[in-house]
Amino acid sequence: MKTIVADILDQSLAQLPELAEAAADLPVESTIERTRDASHGDFASNLAMRLAKPARMSPRDIATRLVDHMADNDALDKVEIAGPGFINFHLGAGAYHSELATILEQGEDYGRQARRAQPRILLEFVSANPTGPLHVGHGRLAAYGATVGNLLEAAGYKVAREYYVNDAGRQMDILGLSVYLRWLEALDQDFEFPDGGYRGDYIRDIAGELEAEDVRVLDDLFDGLPDGDKDEIIDELIGRAKRRLGLGTFAEIRQQALESIRADIEEDLAEFGVTFDRWFSEQSLTTEGRIDAALTVLEKSGKVYEKDGAKWFRATDFGDEKDRVVVRANGNKTYFASDIAYHYDKRERGFDLLIDVLGADHHGYISRVGGGLAAMGYAAEDLEVKLVQFVALFRGGEKVQMSTRSGEFETLRQLRAEVGNDAARFFYVSRSNDQHLDFDLDVAKSESNDNPVYYIQYAHARIASVFRQLAERDLVWDADNGRAAMGLLGEPQEKALMTTLSRYPEMIELAATNRAPQHLVHYLRDLANDFHTYYNAHAFIVDDAALRDARLVLISAARVVIANGLTILGVSAPEAM
């Protein structure tokens, strides 16, 4: 709908060369916005004010010229110049009526834009370490990433979703050791479980199902353990287990634990409506030689040097605080080396824009990885990182304490079971990603008017209910008749609803561009409010068939848009509540 106004302005501008020149760098559409006050019309443009300086004319003179050169347009009622030089556009009812027809015609495609070839987007999110179940913080990453992915697709982009599985390195050895120790415990071996191990109940579950071929009891594993801090003790135990069980057997335990946890995460997310096109294994980077290949490219850039026996990446050249080690003195590659290799691989696979959704504690990582990309012949700007701030759970007004150490953290599963998937998906994205989230469990699970999820779903269910009532009264909705009678929709509540509906495509575009799902949440709340207000003010199923059919056109359109928006959020749109 905004394009109607943009076209009119564009065409007027084209006839005024002296202004068109000044506006060369200014997309006309970006000057147009919805008005906040209905007396200012439907859309307003600040184009004249923006051109005043480059064109060296007064804003009001510019506005006058623009308006004088506008061709007549059926969609337009009138155009006014107001205030310091705003051009206000008043659309006719016909523009809204045709928008309603478009909504019904396009159905679930309404608000979706045509495919854009560029950029091809790789969206990486969650990527939690496969050392235990997802907790509530990961849930926010999942809900945010999934919704941003849906928004980008609605805006026409091709999006691939990926989960990076950190299945390499020391933490995997600790995982394997933890499982083996629980397996020993189950066979009545007596020892104190080391502090540095993973001690959640899920480790016992995995141990209970352990099926490694040559696994056997090492009853002297803890004999003569040297003193040391918890990391040294863990490393010593890992070394002993590897030597005595054999590397192959230890690796088998480790892989079994990894796969069990990874599968659990995948199932958890799938139940949450979050799926991925690919689970990218960090191990595969090593086995396929990609880390070495990336390091070779990086070294050719001249941004790698040796110091103290290690190889360092000159990250400070790319805005990082300090240079970063990529290969340690002991020859092991760092996690940072895998990260660079992974992101290099993403670009090599043909993705133009890499969006990473990360926890807020990863902010130090942005300039580093971006710098790596730049050094390897791509651009730091190819990587866009969306940081998501932490989640605090509140129950009964009290903050719920979360402790990973004790294994007593709140898992995503527990949260989903407590408040339901719909409320969880909704609440997670209802705040800006860079705002801390206070998740109030009592509100999220209350089946009452306190709960904004129900408020929106209820609007959808109510519309469905109206159509059920219609059938019960042996009436049939004649949509063609309704479309022909849309001129009867003159009530203020009807106009308000039509206006909000017509905003949907603009809002989707905005939310996608800004990776800001909260716009959609707020929009749906507004839309539901407009519908509920209308519902309370006027009956839809009236005796006058033309009016009835027209009103049913309007609320059908509302149903379509609410359902489309909820689908993007990953929230169900119930027919009845």
Next chain:
RNA sequence: GCGCCCGUAGCUCAGUAGGAUAGAGCACCGGAUUCCUAAUCCGGGGGUCGCAGGUUCGAAUCCUGCCGGGCGCACCA
């Protein structure tokens, strides 16, 4: 110490590449149902947009400094 994010109503937060009198929910007060679901609606009070400067026709929004809160600064992953 350095870096990133945040500071808007009593509480939780929106606020669109700067735009016209700053919005919503909750809470509080007062109303609405012989009629399509009251999980609803209508009305009301509530604000020095952390503070101080700057940029300009115009700043909650951009810039600088300060104050307050969160997070991060490994040859860990």
